[in-house]
Amino acid sequence: MIAEAGLAALWLAAALALLQLFLAFSGTKGGKDELLGAVRPTAVAQGLLTAFAFGALITLFLRSDMSVLLVATNSHSMKPWLYKFAGTWGNHEGSMLLWVTVMGVAGAAVALFERALDRATHMATLGAQAAISLGFYAFLLFSSNPFARIDPPPPDGQGLNPLLQDPGLAFHPPTLYLGYVGLSVAFSFAVGALLTRRVDAAFARAMRPWVLAAWVLLTLGITAGSYWAYYELGWGGWWFWDPVENASLMPWLAATALLHSVTVLATRDSLRAWTIMLAVVAFSMSMVGTFLVRSGILTSVHAFAVDPERGSFILALLALYIGGALALFGWRIGSVKEGALFQLASRESMLVVNNLLLSVILGIVLIGTLYPLMTEAFGHKVSVGAPYFDRVAGPLALALMVAMAVGPLMRWRRDELRLVGRRVALPVLIAVLLVVAMSVFAAGRIGLLPFLGLVVAGSVGVASLLPLWRRKLWRTPLFTWGMVIAHLGCAVSLAGMASDSAFTTEKLIAARPGDTIRTAGWTLRFVSITPVAGDNWTALQADMQVDRGGAPVLIHPQSRFFASPPTTTTEAALLTRWNGQLYVVLGEEVEGGRWQLRVWWKPFVTLIWLGGGLIALGGALALIGREKRGWIGKWRARRAEV
Amino acid sequence: MRGWLIWTPFVLFLAFVGLFASGLFKPDDHVIHSRLVGQNLPAFALPPAASDRPGLTSAQVATGKPRLLNIFASWCVPCAAEAPQLMALRQAGVEIDAIAIRDARPDVDRFLARYGNPYARIGLDARSAVQIALGSSGVPESFVIDSKGRIAYQHIGDIRADDVPMILDRLKAAQ
Amino acid sequence: MRLLIALLLLAFSPSLAAQSALPPAPWANRQIPDAAKEAKAKALMETIRCLTCQSQSIADSNASMAGDMRSQIRERIIAGEQPEAIRDWLVQRYGDWVSYEPTAAPILWPLWAAPLLLLAVGLFLVRRRIGGRKRS
Numbered sequence: 034m035i036a037e038a039g040l041a042a043l044w045l046a047a048a049l050a051l052l053q054l055f056l057a058f059s060g061t062k063g064g065k066d067e068l069l070g071a072v073r074p075t076a077v078a079q080g081l082l083t084a085f086a087f088g089a090l091i092t093l094f095l096r097s098d099m100s101v102l103l104v105a106t107n108s109h110s111m112k113p114w115l116y117k118f119a120g121t122w123g124n125h126e127g128s129m130l131l132w133v134t135v136m137g138v139a140g141a142a143v144a145l146f147e148r149a150l151d152r153a154t155h156m157a158t159l160g161a162q163a164a165i166s167l168g169f170y171a172f173l174l175f176s177s178n179p180f181a182r183i184d185p186p187p188p189d190g191q192g193l194n195p196l197l198q199d200p201g202l203a204f205h206p207p208t209l210y211l212g213y214v215g216l217s218v219a220f221s222f223a224v225g226a227l228l229t230r231r232v233d234a235a236f237a238r239a240m241r242p243w244v245l246a247a248w249v250l251l252t253l254g255i256t257a258g259s260y261w262a263y264y265e266l267g268w269g270g271w272w273f274w275d276p277v278e279n280a281s282l283m284p285w286l287a288a289t290a291l292l293h294s295v296t297v298l299a300t301r302d303s304l305r306a307w308t309i310m311l312a313v314v315a316f317s318m319s320m321v322g323t324f325l326v327r328s329g330i331l332t333s334v335h336a337f338a339v340d341p342e343r344g345s346f347i348l349a350l351l352a353l354y355i356g357g358a359l360a361l362f363g364w365r366i367g368s369v370k371e372g373a374l375f376q377l378a379s380r381e382s383m384l385v386v387n388n389l390l391l392s393v394i395l396g397i398v399l400i401g402t403l404y405p406l407m408t409e410a411f412g413h414k415v416s417v418g419a420p421y422f423d424r425v426a427g428p429l430a431l432a433l434m435v436a437m438a439v440g441p442l443m444r445w446r447r448d449e450l451r452l453v454g455r456r457v458a459l460p461v462l463i464a465v466l467l468v469v470a471m472s473v474f475a476a477g478r479i480g481l482l483p484f485l486g487l488v489v490a491g492s493v494g495v496a497s498l499l500p501l502w503r504r505k506l507w508r509t510p511l512f513t514w515g516m517v518i519a520h521l522g523c524a525v526s527l528a529g530m531a532s533d534s535a536f537t538t539e540k541l542i543a544a545r546p547g548d549t550i551r552t553a554g555w556t557l558r559f560v561s562i563t564p565v566a567g568d569n570w571t572a573l574q575a576d577m578q579v580d581r582g583g584a585p586v587l588i589h590p591q592s593r594f595f596a597s598p599p600t601t602t603t604e605a606a607l608l609t610r611w612n613g614q615l616y617v618v619l620g621e622e623v624e625g626g627r628w629q630l631r632v633w634w635k636p637f638v639t640l641i642w643l644g645g646g647l648i649a650l651g652g653a654l655a656l657i658g659r660e661k662r663g664w665i666g667k668w669r670a671r672r673a674e675v
Numbered sequence: 676m677r678g679w680l681i682w683t684p685f686v687l688f689l690a691f692v693g694l695f696a697s698g699l700f701k702p703d704d705h706v707i708h709s710r711l712v713g714q715n716l717p718a719f720a721l722p723p724a725a726s727d728r729p730g731l732t733s734a735q736v737a738t739g740k741p742r743l744l745n746i747f748a749s750w751c752v753p754c755a756a757e758a759p760q761l762m763a764l765r766q767a768g769v770e771i772d773a774i775a776i777r778d779a780r781p782d783v784d785r786f787l788a789r790y791g792n793p794y795a796r797i798g799l800d801a802r803s804a805v806q807i808a809l810g811s812s813g814v815p816e817s818f819v820i821d822s823k824g825r826i827a828y829q830h831i832g833d834i835r836a837d838d839v840p841m842i843l844d845r846l847k848a849a850q
Numbered sequence: 851m852r853l854l855i856a857l858l859l860l861a862f863s864p865s866l867a868a869q870s871a872l873p874p875a876p877w878a879n880r881q882i883p884d885a886a887k888e889a890k891a892k893a894l895m896e897t898i899r900c901l902t903c904q905s906q907s908i909a910d911s912n913a914s915m916a917g918d919m920r921s922q923i924r925e926r927i928i929a930g931e932q933p934e935a936i937r938d939w940l941v942q943r944y945g946d947w948v949s950y951e952p953t954a955a956p957i958l959w960p961l962w963a964a965p966l967l968l969l970a971v972g973l974f975l976v977r978r979r980i981g982g983r984k985r986s
Contacts, residue, residue, distance in 0.1 A: 268910030275905055304979075310684065317688075330698040344699045352692050359685040366681055374979060385979065389972040396968040403691075404961050406698045413957050414707065416899050418907070418950025425965045539892075541879050623873050631879075680975075707901060710945050777872045777914060802875040803918035810943030812901040813915070 036101050036180040039089030043130075043180075046082035046137060047170035049075050050163045057160030061153065061228075069156050073144040076159050079166070080141025087121075087134040090179055094121045100186035103127060103179050109192035109597050113568045119203040120193045125327065125343070126179035128206060132323075133169045135214040140166065143218055149239035149663070150222075151231060158225030165217055168350040176346050192597035195570070201261030209254030209281060213319040215247025216284055219291065220316035223309045224358055227365045232305045237298035240312070242656055244295055248288045249652035255281055256645030267603035267618045269537070269633045271641060274422045279402045280322030283395055287315035290391040293384045301381050301445060303373045306366045307388070313362060317355040318395070324351055330406065378448045383440030390433040394426050401425075427482050431489050434527060437520055438496035457496060464492035479535035486531030494524035511658025519651025526644025532637040543627040553634035555581045555615060562628065570595045572604070575619045575628065579608060590619040590630075614638050709810030709818075709829050716744075716824050719805045721798025724775035725783045731772055731798030737824025741849040742770045743842070744818040745794070746811055748778050749786035754815045757833035758790035764839060765793035769846060773797045776806055776814050817842070821849035877924035878917030884928075891924045894933040897951040898923070898940060907950060 053075040060068030093101050094117050097110040107124045108117055122131045140162045147155055173179070222240045226232045258281065263271040272278065291311040298308045328344025375381045401417045408415045442456045467488045475484075497520035501509060538553035550557040558578040565574045572593040578585040590606035608615040613636040620629030711717070716733050723730040736742055745761060747754040765771055773794040775783050783797065800806055809818065812831070819828040819842070827849040834842060882888040895909035902913035908920055926936050940948050952958045 266910070270910055273906075306681075314684075321691075324695065328695075328699055330695070341699055345696075348692065348695050348699060351695075356685070356688060356692070359688050363682045363685050367678075385976055389969075389976055393965065393968045393972055397965050400964045401961065403694065404958075406694060408957050410694070410697055410701075411957065413955075414945055414947040415952065415955070415958060416947050416950050417952055417961065418897065418899070420897050420951035421961065429965070539881070541881050543879070620879065621874070623879075629874075629879050705904065707944055707947055710941075710943055777918070779872060801872065802921060803915055804922055806915075807919060807922060807940075807943065812944070 035089050035092055036098070036182065039086045039093075040178070040180040042082045042086040042089065043133075043170065043174060046079045046086065046133075047167065047174065049079040049082065050166045050170060053079065053163035054160055054167065057156050057163065061156055061160070069152075072156055072159050076144035076163070077141045079163075080137040080139075080144075083134040083137030087130055090127060090130055091118060091121050093180075094118065094127075097190065099188070099190055100182055100184070102181045102183040105183055105187050105190045107190065107193055109190045109569070111189075111569045111597075112193060112198070115200065115203060116193055116198045119200075120197075122206050122210075123193055123197045123202055126173070126177045128210070129169070129173055129177050130179045131207065131210050132214055133166065133173055135211055136162070136166050136169060136217055139214060139218050143221070143243070147239065149235065150225075151229075151235070154222075154225045154229045154231050154236065154239075156225075157228040158221045161221035161224040161228075162218065165221065165354055168353065172343075172346050172350065176342055190597075192569075192595070194598065195593065195595040195600045195602050196265060198569075198595075199261065199265055201257060201265065205254055205257040205261055208250050208257060212247050212249075212251030212254050212288075213284060213322070215243065215250060216288060216312075216316040216319050218243045219247065219288075219312045220354075220358065223312035224361065227309060227358075227361050227369075230365060230368055232298075232309060232369045234299050234302045237295045237308065241292075241295050241299055242660060244288065244292050244312075244315075245652055245656040245659070248285070248292050249649045249656065251281075251285045251288055252645060252649040252652060255285055256642050256649065259645070260642045264605050264607055265602070267605050267631075269539075269616050269631075269635065271533070271638070274401075274419045276402050277326050279398050280325045283318040283398055283402075284315055284322060286391050286395040286398065287311060287318045290388045290395070291315050293387050293391075297381050297384050301373055301375065303375060303381060304385070304388075305369050306362075309362060309366065309369075311388075313355065313358045314395075317351070317358075318399075320347070320351045320355060321399075324348055325402070376447050378443070378450050378453065380440055380443040380445045380448070383436055383443055386436045387433065387440065390429055390436065394429050394433070397426050397429070398422065423482065428485075430527075431485055434489050434493045434523060437523060438493040441500045441516060441520070442496070456499065459499070460492040460496035463495050464488050467491045475535070483531040483535035486527055487535065490524045490528035490531060494521060494528070497521045497524055511661065512655040513658075515651045515653070515655025515658055517651070518654060519648045522644045522647025522649075522651055524644070525640050525647055526642075529637050529640030529642075529644060532640065533635050536636045537638075538634045540630075540632040542630050542632070543623045544630055545625070545627045550630070550632065552632055555579055555632075555634060557617070557632065558585070559628075559630075565591070567593070569597070573619070575617075575630070577606070577617065579615065579617075588615075588617060590617045592619050592621075609639060612636055706831050707812045708831070709812075709826070711810045712826050712829050714826060716818075716820060716826055717805075717808045719798070719808065721774065721800055721805060724773075724778055724780060724797040724799035725787055725792070725794075726780060728792070728794060728797045731774065731796040733824070735796060736772055736820050737822075738770075739822050740770065741822055741827070741846045742772060742820050743846065744820055745771055745773045746776060746806060746809075746814055746816040746818075747773055748776045748814045749782040750778070751776075751814045753833040755786070755790050757815055757835075758793075760834040760836060760839055761793040762791045763836075764834075764842060767839075767843060769843070770795055774800050774805055776800050776803055819845045819849050872914075874914065874917040875921030877921035877928075879920075880924075882924055882928055887927050888924075890933050891920075891927040894927075894936060895920055895923055897949060898937070899948050899950055901944070901948070 053072055056068045056072045056075060059065065060072065093104055094108055095114065097104065097108060097117065099105045103124065103126050108120050122128045140159065143162065144159055150158065219240060222243065226236050259271050291308065294304045294308045294311055297304045324344065324347045327347055330344065401421055404417050405415055438460060439457060443453055471484060471487065497517060500513060500517055540550065540552040542550055544550060544559050546559050546561045548559045550559065556579065560576040560578060563574050563576060565572050570593045572591040574589050574591045577588050579588055580586065586608060588606040588608055591604040593602045593604055603618050606617045613634060616633040616635060618631040620631060622628055716736055718733045720732040721730050736744055743764065761771060771793050775797055778799060815833050817830040817834060818826050821827040828845045830838070830842065882891060892909065896907050898908045898919065900906045900908045900911040900913055900916045902915050903911050908916040923936055927933070937949055941953060946953050946955050952961055
């Protein structure tokens with residue numbers, strides 16, 4: 034019954050999306066206000082129905098209802114409840130339902146809470162949002178129905194892949210999807226503004242909070258995914274430039290650029306066409322990412338793991354929406370007036386540099402990711418991996434960091450280079466000192482890119498705090514704090530990355546219980562190997578006492594065996610200290626009762642994710658700050674009326 | 676000027692969609708073929724992998740007559756599945772040599788006793804060194820070696836029953 | 851996200867279902883005592899693509915063939931071979947595909963030209979907005 038109710042809710046939501054599109058379109062065309070009045074309630078109802086459908090699927094997973102095909106193929110009654118719950122979106126159909134749900138709920142939120150936008154653009158935006166949702170409803174209902182039944186139901190399910198049985202699954206995909214789909218709101222705004230031709234500062238101010246929210250969630254999702262891969266895969270890597278990772282990075286890069294260009298548009302009424310373009314590009318990157326992951330054209334090793342029907346469905350949606358938006362852009366943008374021009378020495382020109390560099394990095398990631406596909410068309414198989422991306426995107430990212438540090442220290446409209454020079458004197462001094470210090474102490478031991486990374490991280494970290502210099506901290510607006518914290522987060526994250534690649538110590542060793550291992554100031558006493566049992570796994574566990582002079586700590590790296598489906602995973606033992614992480618992995622048994630161990634000491638590696646968290650926090654503060662200002666303004670206006 | 680600039684993203688997008696569509700509809704094998712096809716077999720000398728067969732050197736594969744060089748392992752399931760086809764090829768008069776990857780003699784003996792032994796010689800490649808030197812990417816694989824000792828053809832994956840005539844043709848062509 | 855690929859691999863790869871029971875090759879999981887040589891070997895291994903699990907480098911793959919490749923690379927580095935020579939040797943066997951580091955093959959030239967081209971186009975576009983126009 035629950036499954037049928039969920040399916041019915043989906044159909045109903047799809048019908049409402051169609052209605053919403055019709056109401057918004059014909060209401061706007063004919064100027065019929067009574068039709069437009071129904072648009073917002075329709076959007077809200079649609080959001081509620083999708084939330085209901087998603088709730089139904091979660092219930093089915095929690096109840097282990099094996100008569101539902103999706104549950105039977107992706108869950109198991111013996112699984113801990115958290116993974117039953119998170120397993121809802123650990124598969125294709127469930128994740129697409131999550132996508133549609135987020136889209137529906139975001140649409141409802143735009144209908145309910147968006148007040149800054151003029152009515153015509155608001156209605157056009159909701160119409161565009163309904164049009165996008167329709168495509169995804171069709172995709173779900175016609176080619177990936179999550180509520181399909183199986184008859185007869187199997188006695189138990191096939192289980193969820195053990196690699197996914199991790200709290201990370203509960204957090205990482207939903208946040209990433211919230212971010213992906215949040216960008217659809219920015220996209221709808223852009224389409225709406227193109228339709229009404231009202232691209233101006235007010236439009237930018239209305240769009241900004243939605244972009245910020247999506248960007249914060251994307252940042253969190255990527256940070257969480259990176260940390261998850263770091264501890265789950267057991268090789269100490271935190272970013273692999275894998276196509277699927279790139280697919281999540283590209284929307285983030287576009288959203289970051291959009292976030293900054295929308296600020297220029299809101300403050301200086303400039304970069305109109307460019308901001309619209311970025312909003313379209315950001316969501317198209319979300320869709321390209323989804324396409325790459327779901328079609329498997331780049332990653333899958335075995336052709337039958339891929340469903341070409343699904344791939345072509347997403348490709349058709351991509352062509353329809355993005356192609357349509359770009360065509361609309363070409364058609365309409367000529368009639369959108371160019372905004373104000375600006376001078377070289379000004380904050381807006383630094384924001385343009387930011388946009389330029391981010392766009393180039395985005396282009397590089399896109400081309401690098403797709404290049405193997407292009408050469409394949411000529412019958413030539415190539416791989417583009419970390420060495421290319423590091424070497425090309427790395428220096429550009431460092432340049433971007435410098436622009437990021439200087440930008441907030443410059444004035445809008447016009448500034449004098451001499452004064453800017455005075456303001457950046459301290460960071461420059463720090464950079465020089467760092468270069469000297471590292472040339473003396475670490476010369477020849479670390480590569481050029483990590484070296485530059487540490488220098489830039491140090492000086493940019495200080496520079497990012499300078500906007501607070503000589504200001505009354507408690508009177509500084511919240512969004513300024515947000516910017517400072519987000520920029521600081523970038524420097525912190527960069528410091529972690531550079532430190533990890535410059536100073537990590539690796540030790541591979543085969544040891545037997547009783548042995549002592551020494552590496553990077555740590556002493557590891559391998560006490561014993563013991564079998565342990567978990568909810569749905571058994572494991573061999575190494576018990577180790579580790580210390581670096583102080584009291585020893587017990588750690589337990591494991592090698593886990595899951596019965597359904599049969600898989601072995603490694604559970605790394607991570608010991609976090611203020612200045613780094615000890616990362617220990619238990620490998621296979623080798624001859625003579627010895628066990629393969631991998632031990633890494635990674636100085637300051639945690640800064641990578643701490644920085645990611647700071648970036649997201651900064652975004653959240655900026656969001657609250659902007660919104661609060663809006664509320665206070667409204668409250669004052671109301672008081673003035675009284 | 677602004678006109679073409681405005682339509683550039685649209686045109687680029689169409690190109691990407693075309694690329695995606697071609698990637699989607701062209702069956703992609705994801706199989707990495709050895710680049711040594713058409714070249715001489717690299718030199719190697721391997722110890723015996725089974726109790727009743729001698730080991731294998733590269734010189735022994737270049738005998739003036741086309742031969743089949745089968746890469747297999749006792750721990751590999753598809754290798755067991757292709758055993759009947761290899762027996763059929765042997766019965767058709769094909770000379771087959773083999774390289775056992777990451778294997779141990781008792782295991783190979785047991786495997787051959789169970790699934791049949793079509794091989795003239797079996798070399799033991801305990802560390803996949805020869806496999807890598809051949810540009811082979813997994814087990815099972817089969818190489819057709821022509822009469823001059825050149826690699827004429829590489830078959831990736833297990834030989835199915837309907838592959839047998841094709842393999843025989845390849846061997847004939849490699850005279 | 852990379853986990854999702856691993857999921858595909860695990861679910862559909864028959865080769866992973868059975869792996870050799872033989873212990874790993876001598877240098878598969880052992881470092882070269884000479885730190886400089888180990889660093890060279892490690893840097894090379896990180897750029898060689900694993901043939902069994904195709905979305906990983908051999909430096910971080912559990913596949914037995916990746917272990918054998920690591921062992922062979924370390925042995926060759928110990929013997930004094932240069933990393934680039936080893937890469938070329940592997941590329942001769944498996945094609946440009948095996949190297950995550952793009953090789954100098956002509957088909958990869960556009961890949962290296964792309965960043966410069968993008969920067970040039972970007973600067974051209976920006977110039978139109980800033981440039982010499984001194985209006986505020």
